[in-house]
Amino acid sequence: MNDFEQKYRRIEAENKRLKKAVGELSILNDLALAISGSLDSEKIVRAIISRSIRAIDAEQGDITMVVEDKDNPTQTLVRSMVSTSIHSPLHLNQNLLGWMQINKKPLLINEPGNDERFRNVKWDESVRSLLCAPLMAKSRLIGILTVYNKKGDGLFDESDQRLLSIIAAQSAQVVENARLYQEEQAYQETRREMELASGIQKKMLPSSPPEMEGYALDGRNLTAHSVGGDYYDYMPLNDEHWMVCLGDISGKGLSAALLMSNLQAILRGQALHESSPSKILRNANIQLYRSTHAEKFATLFLGIINIRTNTLRFSSAGHDYPYLISSDDSLRRLIANGLPLGIFEWCEYEDDSIELKPGDSLFVYSDGITESMNSAEEEFGEENLEKGLITAGADRCMPEKLIDSIFNACFAHSGNQPLSDDMTALVLARNP
Amino acid sequence: MKYSINERYNCVVFEIKGKIKGGPDAEVFRNDLQKLIDEDKKNVIIDLGKVNFMNSSGIGILIGGFKTMRANGGDIKLCNADKRLTSLLMVSHLNTVFDTHDSLDSAVKAFESK
Numbered sequence: 001m002n003d004f005e006q007k008y009r010r011i012e013a014e015n016k017r018l019k020k021a022v023g024e025l026s027i028l029n030d031l032a033l034a035i036s037g038s039l040d041s042e043k044i045v046r047a048i049i050s051r052s053i054r055a056i057d058a059e060q061g062d063i064t065m066v067v068e069d070k071d072n073p074t075q076t077l078v079r080s081m082v083s084t085s086i087h088s089p090l091h092l093n094q095n096l097l098g099w100m101q102i103n104k105k106p107l108l109i110n111e112p113g114n115d116e117r118f119r120n121v122k123w124d125e126s127v128r129s130l131l132c133a134p135l136m137a138k139s140r141l142i143g144i145l146t147v148y149n150k151k152g153d154g155l156f157d158e159s160d161q162r163l164l165s166i167i168a169a170q171s172a173q174v175v176e177n178a179r180l181y182q183e184e185q186a187y188q189e190t191r192r193e194m195e196l197a198s199g200i201q202k203k204m205l206p207s208s209p210p211e212m213e214g215y216a217l218d219g220r221n222l223t224a225h226s227v228g229g230d231y232y233d234y235m236p237l238n239d240e241h242w243m244v245c246l247g248d249i250s251g252k253g254l255s256a257a258l259l260m261s262n263l264q265a266i267l268r269g270q271a272l273h274e275s276s277p278s279k280i281l282r283n284a285n286i287q288l289y290r291s292t293h294a295e296k297f298a299t300l301f302l303g304i305i306n307i308r309t310n311t312l313r314f315s316s317a318g319h320d321y322p323y324l325i326s327s328d329d330s331l332r333r334l335i336a337n338g339l340p341l342g343i344f345e346w347c348e349y350e351d352d353s354i355e356l357k358p359g360d361s362l363f364v365y366s367d368g369i370t371e372s373m374n375s376a377e378e379e380f381g382e383e384n385l386e387k388g389l390i391t392a393g394a395d396r397c398m399p400e401k402l403i404d405s406i407f408n409a410c411f412a413h414s415g416n417q418p419l420s421d422d423m424t425a426l427v428l429a430r431n432p
Numbered sequence: 433m434k435y436s437i438n439e440r441y442n443c444v445v446f447e448i449k450g451k452i453k454g455g456p457d458a459e460v461f462r463n464d465l466q467k468l469i470d471e472d473k474k475n476v477i478i479d480l481g482k483v484n485f486m487n488s489s490g491i492g493i494l495i496g497g498f499k500t501m502r503a504n505g506g507d508i509k510l511c512n513a514d515k516r517l518t519s520l521l522m523v524s525h526l527n528t529v530f531d532t533h534d535s536l537d538s539a540v541k542a543f544e545s546k
Contacts, residue, residue, distance in 0.1 A: 250488035294499045295492035318524035339525045343495055
């Protein structure tokens with residue numbers, strides 16, 4: 001071979017190498033363009049697989065996504081798999097998955113049956129060769145890109161392995177970003193659902209103070225979470241009688257909110273049939289008991305006011321005793337004993353009654369008020385509440401103003417601490 | 433809800449520290465009670481002396497435990513509730529459900545005389 005021939009061969013080899021490099025770069029460029037503009041995991045994964053197959057000259061390919069098991073961080077679960085063929089018998093078996101999780105590096109197998117590393121693996125007959133590359137994001141294995149069977153009965157070689165590794169490395173973060181984006185979307189969806197639930201729940205509470213002859217009545221509920229477990233309600237039963245109630249369902253969030261709407265339906269139904277508060281509570285207790293777990297219960301105060309005789313009959317299911325503020329600014333508590341609703345199937349409740357005099361005001365509240373805490377974990381407490389009620393003066397007969405002043409006193413106490421529990425109050429005042 | 437479990441005479445004493453307020457703790461407590469039932473240890477005392485907070489979910493845990501023990505022929509007695517917890521039990525009328533005692537000794541004696 002003369003000099004010229006030698007030079008020619010060298011240049012030819014160099015050209016070949018450069019052409020291959022240009023080819024690889026164009027594959028990677030094409031892949032980058034295909035996946036960078038998308039946030040759709042499925043589309044991205046399909047683009048990676050199809051381009052890998054073309055680049056490596058393989059028959060099939062798939063990506064197995066793995067995710068850490070939240071309950072058991074040492075375990076990973078196969079989350080999903082996208083493959084070129086739905087009916088493909090070729091997919092990553094558990095042994096390969098395990099190997100990739102431990103080694104986190106490319107794996108090339110050209111003679112599966114004779115591979116020492118996987119001696120006990122039963123290979124599908126159609127697998128002649130395979131090549132895996134890890135998808136790593138922040139040093140974590142998030143998936144495995146695999147291609148199967150080099151076309152034309154060939155073998156995968158080191159340059160295939162190198163190219164597939166580059167493809168995997170270039171794609172991993174995009175795949176991870178798309179997954180995070182989808183998680184975020186799912187979270188937003190849940191949040192919208194919660195907002196919807198919160199809106200529905202707020203509509204279930206009375207929306208504005210009612211017209212009530214000789215009386216002023218109003219209530220307010222501030223939820224600590226987007227949906228809450230506190231509840232107040234009032235409704236006319238006939239020309240003379242109104243029902244007022246305020247309750248607190250144990251627990252928080254959606255489960256408490258669902259139970260609350262159940263309780264409201266029960267009470268509204270019962271109040272139209274039964275004339276005494278204690279009987280309404282007895283029946284509501286049975287119904288709530290039968291539809292809840294033993295650890296879920298509700299405390300409730302329920303009163304029925306006759307606006308002609310000004311008699312308030314009331315009963316309580318383990319709820320904080322409400323206050324009666326008299327026109328001379330003295331306080332007394334309305335005590336009626338009874339267990340919270342939903343604990344035992346058969347419970348009896350006590351009825352008591354008082355007469356509301358002109359200028360008397362009834363203040364019913366939930367423990368979210370007395371238990372609102374400041375940063376030193378000191379509660380607002382009954383003393384502060386009583387102080388606020390006594391000093392309300394003429395405002396005691398203006399429900400909105402009285403509730404404003406008590407809530408504001410709570411906020412002043414708790415500073416910028418977030419609400420830890422729902423705050424709810426209801427005021428029924430006889431006009432002076 | 434942190435607690436230690438000790439045995440005293442024929443009773444198992446749960447000494448609870450800090451807050452009783454539901455959450456995953458409830459599950460742990462339930463499982464511990466179930467273990468006691470399986471071991472035929474059914475006299476349970478809950479010492480509330482070091483509890484500084486209990487909300488409605490916390491009361492729910494105690495009620496759930498109480499009902500489980502009663503259903504299995506056992507009982508839960510409470511002791512050392514401070515003024516606030518006592519008034520909480522009184523307002524919710526649960527003092528009529530739970531046998532409550534001023535001291536651990538008195539709760540243990542109550543089981544002895546059973």
